[in-house]
Amino acid sequence: MKKSVLTLCMLLGMIIFAKAQKAPPTASEMATKSIEAMDKKLKLNSTQKNIIYNYTLDLCKEQVALSKKQQTGMYNEDDISKFYRMQNETTKNIRNILKGEQQTQYDQYIEEMLRGGDKKKKKGKHAKDEEEVVTGIDGLKLPPPANP
Numbered sequence: 001m002k003k004s005v006l007t008l009c010m011l012l013g014m015i016i017f018a019k020a021q022k023a024p025p026t027a028s029e030m031a032t033k034s035i036e037a038m039d040k041k042l043k044l045n046s047t048q049k050n051i052i053y054n055y056t057l058d059l060c061k062e063q064v065a066l067s068k069k070q071q072t073g074m075y076n077e078d079d080i081s082k083f084y085r086m087q088n089e090t091t092k093n094i095r096n097i098l099k100g101e102q103q104t105q106y107d108q109y110i111e112e113m114l115r116g117g118d119k120k121k122k123k124g125k126h127a128k129d130e131e132e133v134v135t136g137i138d139g140l141k142l143p144p145p146a147n148p
Contacts, residue, residue, distance in 0.1 A: 024064075024067070026064070027057060027060035027061040027063070027064050028057060028060075030056075030060040030063070030064075031053055031056040031057040031059075031060045032053075034056050034060075035049055035052060035053050035056060037109075038052065038106075038109060041105055041106075041108075041109045042098065042102045042105050042106060042109065043102070044102075048097055048098070051097055052094050052097060055090045055093050055094055056090070056094075058086075058090070059086060059087060059090045062082075062083055062086055063083065066079055066080070066083050091110065094106065
């Protein structure tokens with residue numbers, strides 16, 4: 001009797017622990033979150049939102065598929081290259097949908113996401129200690145080597 005109760009408790013504990021693990025977001029959740037963030041920055045109209053959502057959803061589906069392949073170890077460099085090509089194509093297609101100032105704001109949005117997202121700046125005495133962020137091609141250049 002004690003063994004069966006203990007076994008039942010262990011089984012319930014494992015089930016609860018498994019459900020407590022957060023599942024990775026779906027492609028549609030990622031696309032929706034991305035569109036909401038873009039809309040805040042770019043003030044998209046409904047047509048733009050729908051078209052960009054479709055482009056973003058396709059890219060997110062590809063990202064989820066690549067992530068699953070990476071977890072199983074069944075991916076190769078061609079899969080990663082294909083994803084980057086699709087990412088570049090999606091960015092180009094989105095830029096074509098945007099008008100005037102939205103394109104400039106989109107470029108800034110992309111740079112911000114590449115830097116790590118929309119992080120709030122520190123306030124107070126530590127604000128001066130923040131490192132200067134270099135954007136564009138200058139951010140990719142290596143610093144000169146230090147002579148010993």
